[in-house]
Amino acid sequence: xxxxxxxxxxxxxxxxxxxxxxxxxxxxxxxxxxxxxxxxxxxxxxxxxxxxxxxxxxxxxxxxxxxxxxxxxxxxxxxxxxxxxxxxxxxxxxxxxxxxxxxxxxxxxxxxxxxxxxxxxxxxxxxxxxxxxxxxxxxxxxxxxxxxxxxxxxxxxxxxxxxxxxxxxxxxxxxxxxxxxxxxxxxxxxxxxxxxxxxxxxxxxxxxxxxxxxxxxxxxxxxxxxxxxxxxxxxxxxxxxxxxxxxxxxxxxxxxxxxxxxxxxxxxxxxxxxxxxxxxxxxxxxxxxxxxxxxxxxxxxxxxxxxxxxxxxxxxxxxxxxxxxxxxxxxxxxxxxxxxxxxxxxxxxxxxxxxxxxxxxxxxxxxxxxxxxxxxxxxxxxxxxxxxxxxxxxxxxxxxxxxxxxxxxxxxxxxxxxxxxxxxxxxxxxxxxxxxxxxxxxxxxxxxxxxxxxxxxxxxxxxxxxxxxxxxxxxxxxxxxxxxxxxxxxxxxxxxxxxxxxxxxxxxxxxxxxxxxxxxxxxxxxxxxxxxxxxxxxxxxxxxxxxxxxxxxxxxxxxxxxxxxxxxxxxxxxxxxxxxxxxxxxxxxxxxxxxxxxxxxxxxxxxxxxxxxxxxxxxxxxxxxxxxxxxxxxxxxxxxxxxxxxxxxxxxxxxxxxxxxxx
Amino acid sequence: xxxxxxxxxxxxxxxxxxxxxxxxxxxxxxxxxxxxxxxxxxxxxxxxxxxxxxxxxxxxxxxxxxxxxxxxxxxxxxxxxxxxxxxxxxxxxxxxxxxxxxxxxxxxxxxxxxxxxxxxxxxxxxxxxxxxxxxxxxxxxxxxxxxxxxxxxxxxxxxxxxxxxxxxxxxxxxxxxxxxxxxxxxxxx
Numbered sequence: 001x002x003x004x005x006x007x008x009x010x011x012x013x014x015x016x017x018x019x020x021x022x023x024x025x026x027x028x029x030x031x032x033x034x035x036x037x038x039x040x041x042x043x044x045x046x047x048x049x050x051x052x053x054x055x056x057x058x059x060x061x062x063x064x065x066x067x068x069x070x071x072x073x074x075x076x077x078x079x080x081x082x083x084x085x086x087x088x089x090x091x092x093x094x095x096x097x098x099x100x101x102x103x104x105x106x107x108x109x110x111x112x113x114x115x116x117x118x119x120x121x122x123x124x125x126x127x128x129x130x131x132x133x134x135x136x137x138x139x140x141x142x143x144x145x146x147x148x149x150x151x152x153x154x155x156x157x158x159x160x161x162x163x164x165x166x167x168x169x170x171x172x173x174x175x176x177x178x179x180x181x182x183x184x185x186x187x188x189x190x191x192x193x194x195x196x197x198x199x200x201x202x203x204x205x206x207x208x209x210x211x212x213x214x215x216x217x218x219x220x221x222x223x224x225x226x227x228x229x230x231x232x233x234x235x236x237x238x239x240x241x242x243x244x245x246x247x248x249x250x251x252x253x254x255x256x257x258x259x260x261x262x263x264x265x266x267x268x269x270x271x272x273x274x275x276x277x278x279x280x281x282x283x284x285x286x287x288x289x290x291x292x293x294x295x296x297x298x299x300x301x302x303x304x305x306x307x308x309x310x311x312x313x314x315x316x317x318x319x320x321x322x323x324x325x326x327x328x329x330x331x332x333x334x335x336x337x338x339x340x341x342x343x344x345x346x347x348x349x350x351x352x353x354x355x356x357x358x359x360x361x362x363x364x365x366x367x368x369x370x371x372x373x374x375x376x377x378x379x380x381x382x383x384x385x386x387x388x389x390x391x392x393x394x395x396x397x398x399x400x401x402x403x404x405x406x407x408x409x410x411x412x413x414x415x416x417x418x419x420x421x422x423x424x425x426x427x428x429x430x431x432x433x434x435x436x437x438x439x440x441x442x443x444x445x446x447x448x449x450x451x452x453x454x455x456x457x458x459x460x461x462x463x464x465x466x467x468x469x470x471x472x473x474x475x476x477x478x479x480x481x482x483x484x485x486x487x488x489x490x491x492x493x494x495x496x497x498x499x500x501x502x503x504x505x506x507x508x509x510x511x512x513x514x515x516x517x518x519x520x521x522x523x524x525x526x527x528x529x530x531x532x533x534x535x536x537x538x539x540x541x542x543x544x545x546x547x548x549x550x551x552x553x554x555x556x557x558x559x560x561x562x563x564x565x566x567x568x569x570x571x572x573x574x575x576x577x578x579x580x581x582x583x584x585x586x587x588x589x590x591x592x593x594x595x596x597x598x599x600x601x602x603x604x605x606x607x608x609x610x611x612x613x614x615x616x617x618x619x620x621x622x623x624x625x626x627x628x629x630x631x632x633x634x635x636x637x638x639x640x641x642x643x644x645x646x647x648x649x650x651x652x653x654x655x656x657x658x659x660x661x662x663x
Numbered sequence: 664x665x666x667x668x669x670x671x672x673x674x675x676x677x678x679x680x681x682x683x684x685x686x687x688x689x690x691x692x693x694x695x696x697x698x699x700x701x702x703x704x705x706x707x708x709x710x711x712x713x714x715x716x717x718x719x720x721x722x723x724x725x726x727x728x729x730x731x732x733x734x735x736x737x738x739x740x741x742x743x744x745x746x747x748x749x750x751x752x753x754x755x756x757x758x759x760x761x762x763x764x765x766x767x768x769x770x771x772x773x774x775x776x777x778x779x780x781x782x783x784x785x786x787x788x789x790x791x792x793x794x795x796x797x798x799x800x801x802x803x804x805x806x807x808x809x810x811x812x813x814x815x816x817x818x819x820x821x822x823x824x825x826x827x828x829x830x831x832x833x834x835x836x837x838x839x840x841x842x843x844x845x846x847x848x849x850x851x852x
Contacts, residue, residue: 271841277685284689297699311700319693326686333682370692373699506719508735587721587733600721 003068006056006145010097012102013049014137016042017130020107028195036123046133047108052614054088054101057146061088066157069150070094076157080533086170089177092294092310093146098174100136102181106210107133107361110185115638117206118198125192132184137318143313167230178250180286182214183251186258190279191325194332199272204265207279209631211262214282215255216623218329222248222261225615231572236504236583236604237349238612239259241389246369247289250362254282257358260351268412270348274355280329284322285362291318297373343414350407357400364392394447401454401492405461423464431457444500451496456652459489476629491615493657497580497608508598520582521545525554527586527599535560537571540586540599544575557586557601580607597605682709691822718809725776725784732799734774738825744772744843745819748794749779750787752815758834759791765840770847774798776810777807777815795817818843822850825843 020042026032027039048555057070061084066072074091075084089098107129114122140146189207193199225248230238239245258278265275291297295311342348368384405427409420434453438444444452462485503518514523525541536558545552557573573583587600717734724731737743746762748755766772773796776784784798801807810819810827820829820843828850837844 273682282835288692291696295696295700297696315696315700317692322689323686323693328685330683334679370695373695377695377698496838506734587719600719600735602719 002056002059003065003147003149006053006060006066007121007145009049009053009056010137010141013046013053013100014141016046016049017104017133017137018346019252020130021065021127021134022044024123024130027123028127036119038138039123039126042107043111043130046130047104047106050101050104054097057094058085058088060147061085061094064157067149067151067153068153069148069286070146072150072157074158078533082167083170089174090170090624093144095139095173095177096136096140096144097146098177098181099181100140101135103129103133103136103184106181106185110188110210114206116634117192117202118196121192121196121198121203123192124195125188128188128191128195129185131190132321135321139310139313139317142649143310161300166228166232168224168232172221172224172228175217175224179214179218179221179255180251180283180290182210182217182284183255183283185210186214186279187283187325190276190339191328194276194328194336197332197335199265199276199336201266201269204262204275205634208259208262208266209627209634211255211259211279211282212623212627212630213371215252215259216620216627218248218255219616219623220250222252223613223620226616227613230609231574231583232569234604236561236585236602238498238609241368241384241386243369244293246365247292250289250365250369251282251285253358253362253365254278254285256355256363257355258282261355264351265339267469268340268342268348270342271352271355272339273333273336274352276333277329277334278355280322281362284318284325285366287314287318287322288366291315292369340413342412345410345416346414347407347410347412353403354400354407357396357403360396361393361400364396365389368392394450398450398454401458401488404488405458408462408465408481408485409517423467424461427457427461427464430460438500441500448500451492452500455489455493456494458492459486460488464487476632477626479627480622480624480629482622483625484619487615487620487622488619489615490611491613494608494611494613494615498606498612501607502609503605505603506600507603508600510598515601515603517582518604519547520603520605522582522584522603524599524601530558532560537561538586540584540601542573542584542601544582544584546577555584556583557584559586576610580605581609582606685778713830715827717819717821717827718806720799720806720809722775722801722806725774725779725798725800726781729795730797732775732797734825736797737773737805737821740823740824741771742823742828742847743821744770744847745775745810745821747775747777747801747810747815747817747819749815750775750783751779754834755787755816756791758816758818758836759794761835761837761840762794763792765843768844770844771796775801775806777801778803820846820850 020039023032023035023042024039027036060068060071061075062081064077064079064084066075066077069316070091070093074094075087079087088094095532107126110122110129111126117125132314186207189203189210193203216346225245226238229245230236258275258281261271261275261278264271291311291314294314297311368388371384371388371423406420406424409423411419419626431453434456435449438449438452463482465482466474471476505515505517507515507522509515511524511526514521516522521544523543525543527538527540537558539556539558542555542557543552544555553575555573555575558567558571560571570585570587573584575584581604583604583606587602717737719734721733722731730736737745742764744762762772772794772799776798779800781801788795799806807815810817816834818831818835819827820831822828829843829846831839833841
């Protein structure tokens with residue numbers, strides 16, 4: 001019953017999306033102007049219906065209704081409730097439903113609250129949003145109906161990939177989705193602006209909160225995903241340049257560039273065409289990412305339900321949406337008048353430079369991700385890995401970081417290096433000191449050396465915009481910028497230290513044996529069986545000590561066996577200190593020699609590795625502060641306007657009242 | 664109030680064709696993935712790991728009466744062949760006689776069976792011969808991926824120190840056997 005309700009809601013939502021598209025487009029013509037009134041309510045109801053459909057799917061998963069095929073395929077009655085619910089979006093159909101739901105709700109939200117834009121532009125935006133949604137509704141209803149029934153009803157579900165039975169991962173995909181879909185709103189705004197030829201500060205201000213919001217979610221999603229891969233996969237790395245990881249990084253890079261150029265457009269009315277272009281590119285990257293992941297066209301460590309037919313469908317959507325948008329851009333960009341001018345040495349100049357660098361990195365990541373396909377088309381087989389991505393990325397990241405340190409101190413429009421030269425002495429000295437220190441230590445690669453030195457300099461330079469400011473009266477967006485830039489320095493410091501100073505050890509130890517890794521002493525105390533709700537495990541008890549006189553602490557890495565479906569995972573054990581993490585993975589039992597069994601242990605000491613994710617969270621926090629600041633000032637402006645309007649009305653009333661009293 | 668800027672400043676004036684560039688690139692992308700999507704290609708990836716030590720792994724025994732496989736078993740001073748196979752894989756049947764010949768020639772061969780069940784595996788070995796000293800069960804394909812392999816069958820020549828010396832993608836055909844023996848000899852030096 002619930003499943004049928006959900007399906008009905010989904011069909012209705014799709015129909016309303018069609019109506020929203022037609023009405024929104026017709027309302028732009030003189031003869032269809034009467035339709036303008038229905039577009040906003042239709043968008044709101046469409047969002048609500050999509051939300052109902054999604055709630056229905058959550059409900060059938062929560063109750064493990066095995067007569068629904070999707071539940072039978074992906075869930076299991078023994079699973080803890082939280083993972084049953086997370087299972088809703090842990091599969092292709094459910095995640096696509098989540099996608100249209102978030103898109104519908106976001107569109108409804110725009111329809112209800114966005115009052116600043118000229119009405120035609122908003123109508124075009126909502127029509128654009130409906131157009132993109134409609135493709136995904138068609139995809140869901142034709143090729144991947146999440147509410148399909150199954151007969152006969154199976155006794156038990158197929159379970160969920162045990163790797164996915166993890167809180168971090170339960171919330172990692174939806175976070176990224178919110179980011180992807182937030183970019184779809186930016187995309188729709190860009191379409192609206194192109195169609196109505198009104199690319200200007202008003203458009204930028206309307207788009208900015210959505211870009212910021214999407215960017216925050218992407219930042220959090222990537223940070224969480226990286227940490228998840230780090231502790232769950234048991235490989236000790238935090239970034240693998242895997243196609244799926246790149247698929248999430250590319251929209252982030254585009255969104256970061258968009259975020260900065262939209263600020264220039266809002267504040268200075270410059271970079272008009274470029275901002276619109278980035279709005280299209282950012283969402284293209286979300287869709288390309290989804291396509292690469294779902295079509296299975298690239299080999300990845302991430303096992304998704306891969307299906308060439310679905311791949312074709314997403315590719316068709318991609319070609320229609322993005323190809324259409326880029327054609328529109330090419331046709332209209334020539335008519336977008338140029339914005340304000342600025343000198344090369346200016347805040348705008350620095351932002352343009354960083355935009356170009358971010359785009360270059362984006363191009364490199366995209367090319368590296370697609371290169372295996374290019375090679376395959378020519379008959380060769382290659383895999384592209386860190387040896388390509390790291391140096392090529394750094395080629396553009398290093399100048400970008402230098403400008404990132406300097407840019408925020410420059411003035412808008414035109415400035416000179418002479419004015420800010422003095423403030424940069426300390427950061428420059430820090431960079432030099434960092435270089436010297438790393439060279440003195442010796443044996444450190446070029447990239448970690450550069451990263452370490454730049455992190456020190458950037459860390460100092462990033463807080464300089466607060467100098468000479470009254471901290472209590474500094475606007476929140478400035479705080480946001482400072483914290484986000486500082487977060488980049490923190491993250492970079494973590495990455496450099498991790499790659500320069502990590503110690504790795506693979507040993508087979510007997511019970512009671514002590515082994516050393518970096519500054520740690522590790523003793524294998526016991527190995528015992530454990531049982532969980534749907535798994536059994538071997539758990540090692542490790543007693544570890546930092547240095548010669550440290551406190552002894554116990555950590556327990558596990559080797560888990562799930563039985564539905566049967567699969568083994570290793571649960572790494574982490575011990576965090578202020579200066580890094582000890583990372584332990586229990587392998588299997590090695591050969592028994594002389595009666596005493598030996599256990600394989602993989603140990604890492606990773607100095608300052610946690611700073612990578614701490615920095616990521618700081619970057620996101622900076623985004624949150626900026627968003628709160630922007631939204632608060634928008635609200636203040638709206639209230640102020642209402643107040644003025646109210647006063648005017650009152651004055652008019654009083655005036656007319658006085659007139660009336662006159663005899 | 665505002666002094667005029669030099670006329671050419673801050674005007675990255677894009678040529679007309681540049682406006683069409685994103686669309687052209689995008690069309691290129693679509694064409695590329697169309698080729699990738701519709702061309703029947705086996706999606707194996709050449710290992711970037713040749714010349715590198717094997718990633719550490721431990722696999723449980725695929726059959727109850729035969730030991731499983733760990734990295735340490737292979738890096739024991741002698742060159743080994745590591746064969747990634749599965750009972751459900753047709754080319755694996757094709758290469759079985761060649762593996763048998765190599766085993767009779769005294770080459771230590773260990774197997775990694777991918778996503779397989781004990782019965783199927785037993786049937787496969789009965790039917791096609793059994794050259795394996797050890798068989799590890801890689802039920803989720805994790806070790807397979809860690810080795811940089813994405814298909815079955817694949818065969819690795821590993822030297823005595825556990826360094827990957829050669830990766831053979833696809834089945835070993837009779838004409839490959841001398842070449843494999845040569846690689847093993849090189850690895851033994």
